[in-house]
Amino acid sequence: MAAGTQGEYKLPLPRMRGSAVEFYKFCKAHELRFQRCTDCAAWRHIPRDMCAKCGSFNFEWARSSGKGTLFSWTTVSQPALPQFAPLVPFSPAVIELEEGVRMLSWVVDVKPDELALGMPVEVVFDDVTPEVTLPKFRRRR
Amino acid sequence: MDSLKDKGCIVGVGESAFTRGSGKTELRLMLEASAKALDDAGLKPHDIDGIVGPPLGASAEHFAANLGIEDLRYSTYVEMGGASPVVALQSAAMAIAFGVANCVLVPCGWNGYSVMRVSAGGQGGSGATPPGPLAGTIGAYYLPYGAVAPVQWYAWLATRHMKLYGTPFETMGTIAVTARKHAQLNPQAYMRGRPLTMDDYLKSRWVSYPFRLFDCCLETDAAGAVIVTSPERARDLRRPPVYISGVAEGHPYPADDIPARPDPFVIGLTFAAPKALRMAGVTLKDLDFAEIYDCFTYVVMLQMEALGFCKRGEIKDFITPERIGLGGELPMNTHGGLHSEAHVWGINHIVEATRQLRHECGERQVKDAEVGLVTGWGDFGDGGLAILRR
Ligand SMILES: [Zn+2]
Numbered sequence: 215m216a217a218g219t220q221g222e223y224k225l226p227l228p229r230m231r232g233s234a235v236e237f238y239k240f241c242k243a244h245e246l247r248f249q250r251c252t253d254c255a256a257w258r259h260i261p262r263d264m265c266a267k268c269g270s271f272n273f274e275w276a277r278s279s280g281k282g283t284l285f286s287w288t289t290v291s292q293p294a295l296p297q298f299a300p301l302v303p304f305s306p307a308v309i310e311l312e313e314g315v316r317m318l319s320w321v322v323d324v325k326p327d328e329l330a331l332g333m334p335v336e337v338v339f340d341d342v343t344p345e346v347t348l349p350k351f352r353r354r355r
Numbered sequence: 356m357d358s359l360k361d362k363g364c365i366v367g368v369g370e371s372a373f374t375r376g377s378g379k380t381e382l383r384l385m386l387e388a389s390a391k392a393l394d395d396a397g398l399k400p401h402d403i404d405g406i407v408g409p410p411l412g413a414s415a416e417h418f419a420a421n422l423g424i425e426d427l428r429y430s431t432y433v434e435m436g437g438a439s440p441v442v443a444l445q446s447a448a449m450a451i452a453f454g455v456a457n458c459v460l461v462p463c464g465w466n467g468y469s470v471m472r473v474s475a476g477g478q479g480g481s482g483a484t485p486p487g488p489l490a491g492t493i494g495a496y497y498l499p500y501g502a503v504a505p506v507q508w509y510a511w512l513a514t515r516h517m518k519l520y521g522t523p524f525e526t527m528g529t530i531a532v533t534a535r536k537h538a539q540l541n542p543q544a545y546m547r548g549r550p551l552t553m554d555d556y557l558k559s560r561w562v563s564y565p566f567r568l569f570d571c572c573l574e575t576d577a578a579g580a581v582i583v584t585s586p587e588r589a590r591d592l593r594r595p596p597v598y599i600s601g602v603a604e605g606h607p608y609p610a611d612d613i614p615a616r617p618d619p620f621v622i623g624l625t626f627a628a629p630k631a632l633r634m635a636g637v638t639l640k641d642l643d644f645a646e647i648y649d650c651f652t653y654v655v656m657l658q659m660e661a662l663g664f665c666k667r668g669e670i671k672d673f674i675t676p677e678r679i680g681l682g683g684e685l686p687m688n689t690h691g692g693l694h695s696e697a698h699v700w701g702i703n704h705i706v707e708a709t710r711q712l713r714h715e716c717g718e719r720q721v722k723d724a725e726v727g728l729v730t731g732w733g734d735f736g737d738g739g740l741a742i743l744r745r
Contacts, residue, residue, distance in 0.1 A: 225501070229494030237495075260492055260612050285614070286518075288510030289564035290501060294473055298501040303561075306502035308511050308614040316614040318497055326564070331518045348499055 223342045225297050233261030240275060241347040244339040248315050250276035259315040280337035281354060282311040289326040309335060309351055323352045360634050363448030363459075364596035365743070366589050367396025367582035368706040373545045373697035375468040377576035381412030384578035385462040386421055392580040397593030398458065403582070405429035405456025407443035409463045410436065410700070418462060429456040435604065436733020437648055438623065439463065440581070440702035442604040444741050447583035457588055463702040464578020472574050473504050474562075488611045489734055496612075505650060506563045506571055508735065512619055513565050513653035520668030524565070527652035528556040529674050530687075531569045531694055534649065537681060538691025540719035545575055546695040570652040572693035579702035581709070597712045600726070601635030601742035603627040613735050623738025624661040624730060635726075635742035639664055643724040644711055645685055646704035648732040649692040658730050658738070686721050704729045705741070712745040 230238055233249070240247040250257045251265035252272045264271055287307035293299055305326045310316045321335055335351040342348055369391025371377070371384040379387075393400060400422035408415035408430060415430035429450045433439040440463045447459035465471060493503055502508065516522050535551035538544035551569060559568040589596035605626030609615055632638065639662065647655045656670040664685075665673040679687040690696045690707035697703060710716050711724045721727075724745070731739035 226498050228496065228499045231491065231495070234491075234495035258615075260496060260615060266609075286511040286515040286619075288502075288507050288514060288566075289561070290507060291561035291563065292474065293501055294504035294507070295501060301501070303564075304501060306497070306500045306507055306511075318500055318502060318614055320500055331515065342499075 225342070226295065227343065227346050228348075236275060237261060238346065241339060241349050242345075244347065246278040246280045246337045246349050247275040248278055248311075248313065249273045257313045257315050259317055278315075278337075279312050282309045282335055282351070284308075284321065284329060284331060284333040284335055285310040285316055286331070287321075287329050305329060307351070317349070320350050321352065322350045359445070359448045359452055359599070359602060360636070361586065361598045361600055362452035363444070363583045363599045364586055364589050365581055365599065365705070365709045366584050366592045366594060366596055367392040367398060368709045369393075369395055369580050370543070370699065370703060370706060371464060371578040373543060373575050373577045375575060377466055377469060381465050381578070382417055382421075384466070384576065385409060385413060385464045385580065386418070388464060388578040388580040389418065389422065389460055389462050392460070392582050395594060396582050398582065400424065402458050403460045405447065405450050405459035407446045407459060407461045408432045410434055410439045412465055418460065429459070435731070435737040435739065437650060437700050438604070438731030438733035438737040438739040440579075440700055440705055441602070441729055441731030441739030441741050444581070444583065444599050444705070445602040445604060445739070448599050448602060451583060451585050458582065458584045460580060460582055461702070462578065462580040463700045465700070466576040467698050468574045468576050473506075474574060492611050504563075506566055508613055509651050509654055510563045510566050511613060512657060513651075515619060516653065516657070516668070517565055520671070522656070522668070522671050524557065525553065526656060526671045526674050527570055528553050529676055529679070530649065530652040530655050531556050533676060533679050534688045534692045534694040537689050537719060538695035540681070540717070541690050541696060544691040544696040545573055546691060566651055566653070572650045573695070573698050575697040575699075577697040577699040577703070579699045579706050581702060581705050595713055595745065597709045598744050599741060600637070600744045601631035601633070601740070603630035603634065603740055605738045607736040610735060610737065620657065620660065620667060622657060622661050622732075622736040624658050624732070624740060625738070627738050627740045628662045631740040631742050635744070637726055637742055641726055642685065642728055644689055644708070644721045644727040645687050646689070646692070646708050646727065646729045647687055648701045648704065648730050649688055649694050650732060654732055655687075658732060661738070662730070662740075681719055681721065689716065689719050689721060701729075701731045708743050712743055
């Protein structure tokens with residue numbers, strides 16, 4: 215269930231083009247997958263055409279364990295977009311996955327003043343609309 | 356590495372009025388600034404034969420059409436957000452060094468309050484197609500989580516720095532309070548007449564933790580312009596030339612996503628700083644003042660560490676009111692900066708550095724200023740550095 219929303223989902227949905235369509239397609243299936251080079255095995259996010267480590271165009275969408283730690287965050291009190299006003303304070307957070315990639319998300323079950331660097335978290339999937347699922351994170355114990 | 360050293364010099368600077376509600380187009384604001392810069396230099400509009408156009412608001416050809424430049428020999432753009440004006444000095448110096456142009460205009464400005472005000476959900480904060488390569492990243496991966504504004508992106512770096520190194524709010528506050536203090540000595544500063552104390556700073560409302568209201572720069576309608584020419588051409592102009600002794604640009608890696616950075620504190624300036632300093636043949640100890648791009652207080656601190664003024668994590672000991680205030684060892688943002696003069700994408704930092712080096716700054720003049728630096732910061736951490744000397 216989307217935090218702070220009831221009924222119709224009012225927050226902006228991801229603008230999907232190119233590889234983002236695929237990233238969110240896996241999220242809809244409740245799988246967190248990132249690109250991984252099939253030549254040198256380097257993981258990457260955000261998605262790219264090429265492997266920056268070895269120059270290969272070859273990759274697979276490899277499944278992440280979904281486990282990670284909190285790398286950093288901000289806690290928004292004055293949102294830049296009015297749709298987010300009912301949610302304040304909320305914390306766009308940088309999550310570092312076990313595979314080494316980092317992504318932006320929310321930690322849904324931790325109050326902003328309890329967030330801490332290195333806090334263990336794991337992915338949860340929020341089906342915000344019938345078409346779109348957002349990966350979010352909860353504290354891992 | 357010294358190929359551009361002293362090949363270009365700044366001979367004219369100008370700015371529009373700094374307001375909240377210009378009632379004018381961005382182009383008009385920038386043209387007014389350009390006309391003042393031309394007058395400052397003692398040049399005629401048709402003397403300009405090169406333009407590094409602004410990152411938004413108008414094209415180089417718009418400027419040429421208005422100014423009556425029939426033979427525009429060189430036009431280009433720098434797409435580095437707030438780093439664009441400083442990096443434009445590099446393009447200008449290159450064009451002049453190779454004889455592509457003789458006299459290059461660098462304008463920049465916007466209606467940052469009346470049209471693009473981020474805090475009112477304006478274009479700057481709507482996530483509605485920001486320029487350049489960032490749009491894809493923001494739209495696909497940041498927007499659904501409400502992270503569409505610079506105050507939020509840069510806060511990720513600030514939070515991590517504070518937690519790792521015990522950086523206190525008072526360090527950020529010192530930057531805000533010092534800028535406001537300097538603005539009291541600047542007749543055109545938007546915040547002149549409105550002093551700020553550390554207590555005011557600490558009591559100001561949260562915008563996006565760890566940033567409070569007074570960690571954020573102003574939202575203003577404002578433009579500035581700078582004219583660059585060769586040392587030879589500068590000889591018979593109105594003002595003493597200010598030499599671009601060192602200049603370089605740098606980009607963080609990857610430039611289009613902050614979370615993905617191997618080391619989040621490695622920014623564009625990390626790459627630009629050693630190049631520009633080596634080109635100029637100066638060390639940090641030689642600098643008489645520093646005009647540091649100050650969109651947010653912590654971004655100043657991040658840049659100071661990247662420049663090498665102190666080791667990473669030690670900025671809390673380096674930034675003191677005594678050191679960065681006028682009369683101190685390294686006066687910083689002597690005009691009040693984006694925090695207290697106006698938000699002009701940092702071109703006002705170049706304008707101020709030029710006036711400091713011409714010894715025109717009256718009450719806020721840095722005594723015997725010979726050499727100073729100006730940084731630019733834009734987008735997700737693009738950087739520029741110019742070492743200027745009289
Ligand atoms: Zn590879």
